[in-house]
Amino acid sequence: MTLHFAQDASSFAVAPSRLDAYVASRSFDQPTLVMDLDRVSAQYRALKAGLGRADIHYAVKANPARQIIARLVDLGSHFDAASKAEIAQCLAEGASPADVSFGNTIKRASDIAWAWDQGITLFAADAEEELEKIAANAPGASVYIRLIVEVSHADWPLTRKFGCDKDMALRLLDYAKALGLRPVGMSFHVGSQTRQAAMWAPTLDAMAHIWQAALDAGHMLDLLNIGGGFPAFYGEEIDAPTAYAAQVMQMVEARFPNVANIMAEPGRGMVAEAGVIVAEVMLTSRKSDRDMHRWVFLDIGRFSGLAETEGEAIRYQFETARDADPMGPCILAGPSCDSADVLYEKRPVSLPLSLKAGDRVLIRNTGAYTSTYSSVCFNGFPPLDVVVI
């Protein structure tokens, strides 16, 4: 299985050889995510080249490794934090409080107070009660309202968990003002892993309509947060990062003329391709002579880092040393005694027929939403190990 990285020419020189050289020269006694910091730098620069005047707020939840935050601070990135711990991590690595937004719409009141005390001034909200918590614990803070825009073309559309509709948003802008807060703008999310920039158009159209309604209602908005959705390569074609980001910005500028500040929150699109998981085959088997497919069991599964395989949503790319051998489909599963710990069954994965217990398997582009999803010790398995090079 040959892997095709989707990347700009500018980042081509650093990957994937540095990761591969490191991995090839070492043995690992448990599943391990290896992250290449230089690949993160290259991706930051590629995205920034396209995003232009927009501020990048790296979505820390994608991968909060200390070294990644530190590198992004050095590069001038801003940060989108989901919790007190993520804010603390950013500040500890040298980020300025002015460059860290508290983007989770669901915040503990005491965490808002703590963040405000640290100098964090920008908070997300999508509900009256959230605004009340912010007003009480961060009086006078800036807030942006998150919208639901249900026209997604993402590989993994978001549920209605976050955001509110237009009428509610306009009321929340008023309510924020009444509570003494500074309602500065709006945010939305096109959906995780939106593979082509062109897919943003319907969402941006809908948002521009809502934005104009807010302006018409007299709100002085100066911040548009375009959220995440920047893709990583998982086997299906994606636009290269600079071209993708530039096209998104072109569409944004055309629909939101003269908006003072724009922020974007890439997470997956920043770090996924900078990581590879080194795993091992535990067992290959058939359940019955009548079975269509083999089963292949890895030492990593849905509860030890590969949570995004739920519903077979994210399809990772696998590499083994036997990929020149004849290939065949298999059902791929994790090592735990949990029947839900199956990675790909509806759409089997093609792996070498010669694969056997003890073989190494590389899982490509796994730098985002893996290490922190890992369970603490389900079935007694240790959490995914992380090495940053």
Add this chain to the structure above:
Amino acid sequence: MTLHFAQDASSFAVAPSRLDAYVASRSFDQPTLVMDLDRVSAQYRALKAGLGRADIHYAVKANPARQIIARLVDLGSHFDAASKAEIAQCLAEGASPADVSFGNTIKRASDIAWAWDQGITLFAADAEEELEKIAANAPGASVYIRLIVEVSHADWPLTRKFGCDKDMALRLLDYAKALGLRPVGMSFHVGSQTRQAAMWAPTLDAMAHIWQAALDAGHMLDLLNIGGGFPAFYGEEIDAPTAYAAQVMQMVEARFPNVANIMAEPGRGMVAEAGVIVAEVMLTSRKSDRDMHRWVFLDIGRFSGLAETEGEAIRYQFETARDADPMGPCILAGPSCDSADVLYEKRPVSLPLSLKAGDRVLIRNTGAYTSTYSSVCFNGFPPLDVVVI
């Protein structure tokens, strides 16, 4: 919402008052699972009273807390371990190696060797390659073959991930012998949370047929492992533990006359009702005036301990101090910035309409499959805390 515990008269005296008294007298600054050891003891005795001559191998994966293992060692329990770490935990708490089985059908070769070296002699398998690993690393060990029996009436039927069919099983018994192993028996699993003992009948019928075929083929089997499936109370009626276990054993003895050794592996049925999670409301909101239901966001979600709400499979019982107020349906979700972190949406949960951010919520009967499923720090949230009383 009044909670009705399903329990034998023998265990009634100890629960739920001890947990409630502890929880009521303390504050918690993060989601916390509180486990009542006396409730575990009572449940062990209730199950053992029904299981009679069968050995209880507690499924450690349900909750591997050190104090629970120690208490069960004192009570005479045996243990079913899924990994090296779980075996180590049992031995550290005083279990005899002879009382610990390595029940995961997917084992790392080096872990088999380690376990054999520790004195573990009983291993599960459902595939040729697994038998080869056992023969190479634990020469002469006893093995039982896990069967797939697809007639489940469980609330959460297992997938085909574990076990093999009859023809394969008979071949594996032969192969084990050829490899120098001791093929001593068979195992199966009726499916997690099988609420009534009567639901075991079709599976036991199918297994008895396979067992007889193995005897007819000349195999000297002396161990029947009936697995888990023992239920916990999640709102739907379940049989009380002693009566349930006794009825299962009656059905087993009728179908497997004179089998020398029987083992059972309760996990959920042993510890779920001994635990309560203390959580907090983070936010209540509506997304739109047209919405049917409120959203209620807790400080615990699918990635911080409540993984078994996937597909809304396990429906926990919630209690608040406002349960005398008017109730109404809500969509219940976790605190992370992950759109998949929704607990109950298809079948909303009834909670007080007066509920608001900061309110305490008790989540009942959460002692199994919660603490170890918790992610290490997804979105920066700390893992579920555990207190054993």
